[in-house]
Amino acid sequence: xxxxxxxxxxxxxxxxxxxxxxxxxxxxxxxxxxxxxxxxxxxxxxxxxxxxxxxxxxxxxxxxxxxxxxxxxxxxxxxxxxxxxxxxxxxxxxxxxxxxxxxxxxxxxxxxxxxxxxxxxxxxxxxxxxxxxxxxxxxxxxxxxxxxxxxxxxxxxxxxxxxxxxxxxxxxxxxxxxxxxxxxxxxxxxxxxxxxxxxxxxxxxxxxxxxxxxxxxxxxxxxxxxxxxxxxxxxxxxxxxxxxxxxxxxxxxxxxxxxxxxxxxxxxxxxxxxxxxxxxxxxxxxxxxxxxxxxxxxxxxxxxxxxxxxxxxxxxxxxxxxxxxxxxxxxxxxxxxxxxx
Amino acid sequence: xxxxxxxxxxxxxxxxxxxxxxxxxxxxxxxxxxxxxxxxxxxxxxxxxxxxxxxxxxxxxxxxxxxxxxxxxxxxxxxxxxxxxxxxxxxxxxxxxxxxxxxxxxxxxxxxxxxxxxxxxxxxxxxxxxxxxxxxxxxxxxxxxxxxxxxxxxxxxxxxxxxxxxxxxxxxxxxxxxxxxxxxxxxxxxxxxxxxxxxxxxxxxxxxxxxxxxxxxxxxxxxxxxxxxxxxxxxxxxxxxxxxxxxxxxxxxxxxxxxxxxxxxxxxxxxxxxxxxxxxxxxxxxxxxxxxxxxxxxxxxxxxxxxxxxxxxxxxxxxxxxxxxxxxxxxxxxxxxxxxxxxxxxxxxxxxxxxxxxxxxxxxxxxxxxxxxxxxxxxxxxxxxxxx
Numbered sequence: 115x116x117x118x119x120x121x122x123x124x125x126x127x128x129x130x131x132x133x134x135x136x137x138x139x140x141x142x143x144x145x146x147x148x149x150x151x152x153x154x155x156x157x158x159x160x161x162x163x164x165x166x167x168x169x170x171x172x173x174x175x176x177x178x179x180x181x182x183x184x185x186x187x188x189x190x191x192x193x194x195x196x197x198x199x200x201x202x203x204x205x206x207x208x209x210x211x212x213x214x215x216x217x218x219x220x221x222x223x224x225x226x227x228x229x230x231x232x233x234x235x236x237x238x239x240x241x242x243x244x245x246x247x248x249x250x251x252x253x254x255x256x257x258x259x260x261x262x263x264x265x266x267x268x269x270x271x272x273x274x275x276x277x278x279x280x281x282x283x284x285x286x287x288x289x290x291x292x293x294x295x296x297x298x299x300x301x302x303x304x305x306x307x308x309x310x311x312x313x314x315x316x317x318x319x320x321x322x323x324x325x326x327x328x329x330x331x332x333x334x335x336x337x338x339x340x341x342x343x344x345x346x347x348x349x350x351x352x353x354x355x356x357x358x359x360x361x362x363x364x365x366x367x368x369x370x371x372x373x374x375x376x377x378x379x380x381x382x383x384x385x386x387x388x389x390x391x392x393x394x395x396x397x398x399x400x401x402x403x404x405x406x407x408x409x410x411x412x413x414x415x416x417x418x419x420x421x422x423x424x425x426x427x428x429x430x431x432x433x434x435x436x437x438x439x440x441x442x443x444x445x446x447x448x449x450x451x452x453x454x455x
Numbered sequence: 456x457x458x459x460x461x462x463x464x465x466x467x468x469x470x471x472x473x474x475x476x477x478x479x480x481x482x483x484x485x486x487x488x489x490x491x492x493x494x495x496x497x498x499x500x501x502x503x504x505x506x507x508x509x510x511x512x513x514x515x516x517x518x519x520x521x522x523x524x525x526x527x528x529x530x531x532x533x534x535x536x537x538x539x540x541x542x543x544x545x546x547x548x549x550x551x552x553x554x555x556x557x558x559x560x561x562x563x564x565x566x567x568x569x570x571x572x573x574x575x576x577x578x579x580x581x582x583x584x585x586x587x588x589x590x591x592x593x594x595x596x597x598x599x600x601x602x603x604x605x606x607x608x609x610x611x612x613x614x615x616x617x618x619x620x621x622x623x624x625x626x627x628x629x630x631x632x633x634x635x636x637x638x639x640x641x642x643x644x645x646x647x648x649x650x651x652x653x654x655x656x657x658x659x660x661x662x663x664x665x666x667x668x669x670x671x672x673x674x675x676x677x678x679x680x681x682x683x684x685x686x687x688x689x690x691x692x693x694x695x696x697x698x699x700x701x702x703x704x705x706x707x708x709x710x711x712x713x714x715x716x717x718x719x720x721x722x723x724x725x726x727x728x729x730x731x732x733x734x735x736x737x738x739x740x741x742x743x744x745x746x747x748x749x750x751x752x753x754x755x756x757x758x759x760x761x762x763x764x765x766x767x768x769x770x771x772x773x774x775x776x777x778x779x780x781x782x783x784x785x786x787x788x789x790x791x792x793x794x795x796x797x798x799x800x801x802x803x804x805x806x807x808x809x810x811x812x813x814x815x816x817x818x819x820x821x822x823x824x825x826x827x828x829x830x831x832x833x834x835x836x837x838x839x840x841x842x843x
Contacts, residue, residue, distance in 0.1 A: 115464075115524060117754065118761040119456050187456045330837045345842035347826070350833035354778075357832050361775045365754035372458045380750075387747035439743040447715045449535060 117368050119191060127191040130170060134199035137161040140417035143200065143282045147414055162203060166230030171208050179216045180225030186309070186371035190316040194367070197320025197428075200420050202283035204248045206317075206431075207235035210310055211256050214265050217304045218297035223265075227254075233265070235310070236289050237432055247427055249273055249287035256306070257291070258432055263306045264295035281423035307432050308381070311389040312370050314428050318392035319363040321421050325396075325403035326356040328418065332407055343406075352402050359395040366391065383445035390438040396425040460524075468528050474505055475536035484539045487662045492577065492619040495542035499574030508572040509548065511701065516556055516568050523764045526701035527757075534708030543616045547571040547578035551624045553697035554641070558690045559681045563643060567622065579620035581611040581644060581668060582691070588613075589827050591626075592635040592688065596670065598627030598642070600677070600684065605629065605642060607650075607673040613821075617653045617666035620646050625675075630685040641687030643679040650674070660813045661802065700759040700773055703780065707756045710784060711749040713791070718742050721794050732794055741790050748783050755779060771835035778828040781818040788815035 119127065142158070165171060173188040175181025182188070189209065196205055211233030215224040227233060234248030238259040246255070255266045270293030276286030301307070330353055333344030343349050370384035378384075400422035404411035411418045429435075460468065478501055485491045502508045510529050512518020521529065541548065552571045555564050570576040587594040596609035607627055617623070623644040630638035644651070650673035655663035682690040721733040721742060733739050755776040763769050791808040792799040799809045819825040833839045 115458060115460055115527075115757070116456060116761045116764070117757040118765070123456060326837075330839065334839060341842070342840050344833070344837075344839035347830070347842055350839050350842065351826070351829040353837055353839060354829040354832035357837055358775045358779055361758075361772070362748075362751040362755055362779060365758040366751045368456060369458075369750070369754040369757065372456065376458065378458065383746070384750055387750045390743070391747050391751060439740060442743040442746050443718060443739060445746075447718075 117365060117372075119187070119368075123188060123191055126173070126188055127195060129168065130165075130192050130195040131198070133161065133164055133168070134195055134201055137199070137201065139200045139202060139283070140420055143202070143420055144415065144417065146282050158203075161201065162230060162232075165205075166228070169228070171205070171230060172212055172224075172228030174209070175212050175216060175224055175228055179212065179221045180228035181212070186312060186375040187368060189313060190367050190371040193313040193316035194320040194323070194364075197317030197424070198324040199320070200283065200324075200417065200424055202250075204232050204234045204250055204252050206310060206313055207233040207248050207252065207254075207256050209313065210235065210306055211254055211265060213309065214256060214263060214297060214299060214304055214306065218265070218299055220297060223296075235431065244289040244291065245276065246287050246289060247279070247284035247431065249276070249285035255289060257289070257295070258306055262298055262300050263304060264299075265297040266291060266293075266295045270294075279427070281420075281427040283420070283424060284427050308374060308385040310432055311385050312367065312374060314431055315363070315370070315385075315388040315392035316367050318396035318425060318428055319360065319367050321396045321425055322356065322360040322363055322392075322399045325399045325418070325421050326353065326360050328421075329353050329356060329403045329406040336408075349406060352406060356399045356402055359399055363388070363392055363395055379446075379448040383442060383448070386433075386438045386441035386445070389433060390435070390442060393425070393429040393435070397422070397429070400425050460528075464524055464528060467525055468532065471529055471532045472536070474507070475532055475538060478502075478505060479536045479538045484542065487664055489619070492543050492616075494539070495544050496574040496577070498539055499541075499544045499548075499572075503573050508574075509552065509568075511697070511699070512552065512556060512568075512572075516564065517572050523699055523701055523760055526699070527704050527760055530701055530704035531708055534705040534712070538705075543577045543619050544571075544574065546580050546615070546620075546624070547576065547622075549698075549702065550580060550694055551578040551622070551643075554624060554690060554694045555681065557693045557697065558641075562678065563681065567643070576621040577616065577619050578622050578624065579614050579617045579646070579666075579668075581614055581623045581625035583613040584610060585612050589824055591691075592639070594626055594628055594639065596625075596627050598629040598640055598675075600629060601674075603677045604674040605640065605677060605680070607644070607670040607675060609670055611668045611670075612656075612665075614653075614666045614668050615664055617646070617668050618655050618663070622646060623668070626687055626691060632685065636688040638685050639687040639691075640684050641681045641690040642675055643681065644673070644675055645679075648673050648675065658813075659816065660810050662810075696769060698773075699763040699769060700756060700776070703756045703759070703776065706780060707749070707752050710780070710787060711753065714742070714745045714749050714787060717787070717791055717794050718746065724794065724796070726796050732796070738790070738793060741786075741793075745783070745787050745790055748779075749787075752776070752780055752783060771831055774823075774828050774831045774836070777823070778825055778832070781825060781828075784818055785815045788812040 169182050170192050172181035173184045177183040208227050212224045212227035232252035233254040233256050234252035236244050236246035236255050236257045238244050253268050257264045272290040274288045276288050279286045333349050334342050336343050366388045370388040373381040373384045404418045509518030510521045511526050514520040584594050598605045598607050625642050625644040627640050629640040632638040650671040652669040654667045656665045657663050724732045759773050759776050788811050792812045795808050
């Protein structure tokens with residue numbers, strides 16, 4: 115029973131972070147926003163290829179699906195780095211597509227996703243409208259309906275522009291499907307919402323950590339009234355609260371990831387719980403980070419607004435706040451029972 | 456990273472569960488009174504007889520010397536078994552005892568430690584003063600060395616259970632020093648000595664769990680000094696490194712259980728208009744958030760234990776969990792009262808949700824106020840500069 119990453123897990127996180135830092139998504143996104151063409155693609159092949167080569171797209175897939183045979187703990191560590199680094203691109207769609215393919219018995223296809231073939235995530239609403247944030251021209255679409263998920267080839271999908279997003283990292287679109295999905299699974303066969311929600315929570319956790327760290331650095335150097343502003347209690351306490359939120363989420367993402375992997379009794383409570391808290395904490399920390407930076411935080415020049423926008427975009431993926439609250443309240447009360455070694 | 460327990464730990468868990476099932480008192484703890492003191496000591500004695508006293512104390516001092524994971528299991532099972540609050544035994548088991556173990560000489564240890572474990576003595580803490588709360592180093596209770604005694608004059612305040620205590624861990628200003636932290640002495644006070652007067656303070660809960668203690672020429676033997684004269688601050692600090700976070704498992708489980716109870720209550724109860732309490736969306740929202748946050752607290756507690764297992768010196772990270780716990784506890788206490796509706800206006804004899812709500816105001820004041828905790832997190836964890 116240990117909720118901290120071991121050395122191998124730390125190594126995955128560290129190497130992902132190094133790759134992502136070199137990529138410098140915030141700088142690319144900021145540059146993108148100053149262009150006149152909002153349709154420039156922020157998603158660059160270079161990071162994607164390296165991520166695929168290092169096995170980051172398939173950490174949780176079994177080895178004969180082309181994966182590393184690890185689990186949700188490792189996937190969460192990767193997605194935490196993706197969130198921290200504000201990385202755009204269809205990582206979530208592609209990772210869940212690999213799982214979907216594997217559970218549908220198509221390991222050959224799962225291997226292709228592991229190798230970097232792209233899949234975007236899309237959702238059908240009650241009116242039948244299919245929306246996505248991933249319109250980067252992926253090769254496949256994972257279409258999530260209320261009680262099933264479908265894997266659809268891109269050439270049977272028409273992509274209709276969904277308007278320019280406030281978040282420069284996403285591409286909004288509506289999809290029109292023609293033709294049949296290659297695979298369809300029920301929620302019982304693959305609870306994609308639960309799986310994806312934990313990975314989204316991991317990204318939001320990375321955002322909480324990044325905003326905490328950006329604030330911490332700034333308030334140590336910015337001086338007013340003859341002192342670093344981090345020495346003023348109001349600022350210091352705001353940063354302390356950012357640290358507490360990040361700590362809570364890091365811990366809870368780990369717990370939820372392990373519980374879902376092991377199909378533990380409390381998984382049904384933990385995935386909506388961490389998803390709900392992560393959305394709330396991330397947007398709060400993103401706001402506090404802007405506040406701590408004063409007027410500079412309000413500009414498009416600093417990356418602070420990008421964390422705010424990413425938190426916003428992520429909060430609208432696959433769930434509504436109301437259904438999360440119901441899921442949390444309706445989950446059965448359990449006494450978490452430890453598994454055998 | 457894993458959630459599994461080894462077969463040995465599972466066996467241990469079974470052993471703990473069985474013992475608790477057979478030994479947790481059936482009667483609830485009485486409200487604070489001499490009966491409560493007797494109840495607490497009896498429960499401590501029962502644990503001692505069962506071999507469960509001082510679970511985190513080294514075996515050479517009569518403790519069980521359990522590993523961190525075993526301690527975690529013990530506390531978790533205690534909470535699920537509805538074991539009573541440690542009450543007046545708190546300071547002895549969790550504070551004074553560990554301090555004596557860390558810093559006292561053989562005579563003090565061999566006298567006091569067995570009595571604490573056996574539930575034969577009650578301890579209280581003489582730290583805070585009217586002029587020294589968060590700023591503990593500003594304490595001014597005067598101690599003058601006269602022959603082989605320290606003669607103490609002045610006052611302490613906020614001393615929990617002083618009216619039921621036999622001994623006291625007492626911080627006295629015996630000397631001067633360049634820093635205020637110098638010149639402080641940590642000494643064992645015998646509460647029955649002449650010159651010691653205890654005055655209970657009624658708190659907003661209606662109970663008198665806190666006291667003022669007055670010292671009028673109290674003569675304490677020098678042999679009761681722990682560590683050295685004037686070097687008591689480091690003794691007080693040594694207590695902190697004993698706390699490894701396992702005790703929080705009990706608090707965390709109890710809070711989780713309370714939230715489950717509240718959800719059930721909100722489903723069963725109706726408000727004054729006959730409407731189900733849970734139909735109120737704002738209550739339902741707060742319940743959902745509370746349920747999610749108690750799960751987060753569990754995760755933070757486990758993380759803290761894992762961290763402490765990897766290092767000898769607990770770091771400032773635990774302040775985050777403490778702060779989160781205190782504030783979450785307050786939100787839950789307030790939510791409980793809102794679920795209860797106007798029934799919450801009635802004063803209850805035993806623990807009731809309104810009393811717990813009142814009691815919860817103390818949790819962000821005592822043992823490091825929430826503002827101090829935020830300072831610690833900001834300064835020691837984030838490295839932010841001290842302010843003025």
